Amino acid sequence: MREISRRKFVTGAIAATAGVSGLAVTAKLAKYYGLVPPDSGGIYGPGETLTYAAQRLLGRHSLAREFPRSMISKVPFANAIAPLNDEFKRFQNDGFGDWRLSVDGMVAGPTSFSLSDLRSFPVRSQITEVVCEEGWSYVAEWIGTPLHEVLKTCGISPKARYLVYFSIEPDWWESIDIADALHPQTLLTWAMNDGDLPVSFGGPLRLRVPRQLGYKSVKFLTRVVVTDSIKGYVSALDPRSPNYGYSWYAGI
């Protein structure tokens, strides 16, 4: 066997210490700059953290691709949805006139908005692609109220880090970071392709998050909560949920 000299041993020990403390400092910095996703623990944590950190560094504010009108899919694909509950059907029978979106959590003034309240904000229309994790996609025009307008009106706290948002359907919620919540294309969508948003596409109200896969665009939206921690509210599809175990960040 080769003998390890004293000098080599000391150099190695210093390098190892520097490496470990370098990693610790990197982890601290990553956390500070919001580069660590909530599902960073567990066996798939390293891959998730690398993906989320890389995409946030590459383009925290970059815009999802928008398409010319000629590329709107003639037959958009309405994915299957579970049978809708009685509460939803009551709203549906009334033409969704009483549908409300409540905004609470870390905001100065928690508010509940009707659909016509939402329509009184500046309207945004965007032709973006819906991308499903299964592999299929379609392009549609989505019309609605940018979420950041509503959050600013309610006085969002500068300490906010996440947004948790809920469907009227039980056990259906998702969460996104504040970069996506305040992103100009994150849309409280109430119309599609020049008509009301059909129920099969999430009507009367759906949160479209076009920089992430379709499962982050929750249908039948009734509530958004601004928070600095999402313990217990990662996602209805999160690894701790018995359902599926899909990753929290769906930008990939």
Next chain:
Amino acid sequence: MSRAFSHGIQKSPRHSLLVRVTHWITVLAFVALLVTGIEILISHPRFYWGEVGNSGTPALFKIPIPSSRSTVPTGYGYVLPDQNGWSRYLHFQAAWALVLTGFVYVIFGFWTRHFRRNLFPGRADRTWLAFRIVIAKHLRLAPPDEADSRAYNVLQRLTYLLVIFVLVPFVIWTGLAMSPGFNAAVPWAVEALGGRQSARTLHFFVSVFLVLFMFVHVAMVFLTGFANRMREMITGVTGASQERT
């Protein structure tokens, strides 16, 4: 020095430590990517060309297998269980392992002249005659000779270069072109491929080529002496002389 070394044929190992370590990490990552890639494919075994495609649009081609989604018309009367959650987690984790390992390998490959010495064909190999000799040898199914156990022939060199510098970078590019977040940051990455569904279809075909490479690669390992090839790639010690006893 151990006895095996002093008694052996060559003092320098057949494969350097770096090549051996990155090889086996890549094997693990590739198997994980392949298994989870097939699993993800099962959720929509249809392919398209252009930007968009779904069960309501005509497919470029379909893989005749059942699907893990009831919304996909497959002709089968049953739906497979959904395993996309962990499959996607593992697919991207393995992709990171492949990318980071590949990075280390390529940088050290240039730095230590591994590519120049072992993979770029030498002057003598860059002739049609050299090609014809190697191909003729393959067609005659001639057993490897002494030179083959020490260095790669021109076909091996070009195949490895194709995998390392063309197929793997392209499979990573086409994979990234399916990420909505990456496409927002780098839109030309998907536009240069002709759209998202084109990227997905190309990703599938490059993966098929990589799987073909894997089959041929493993078959050659078996045909030329499994134990010796494995020993070389694990310990670095060559078993060339024992081979022809």
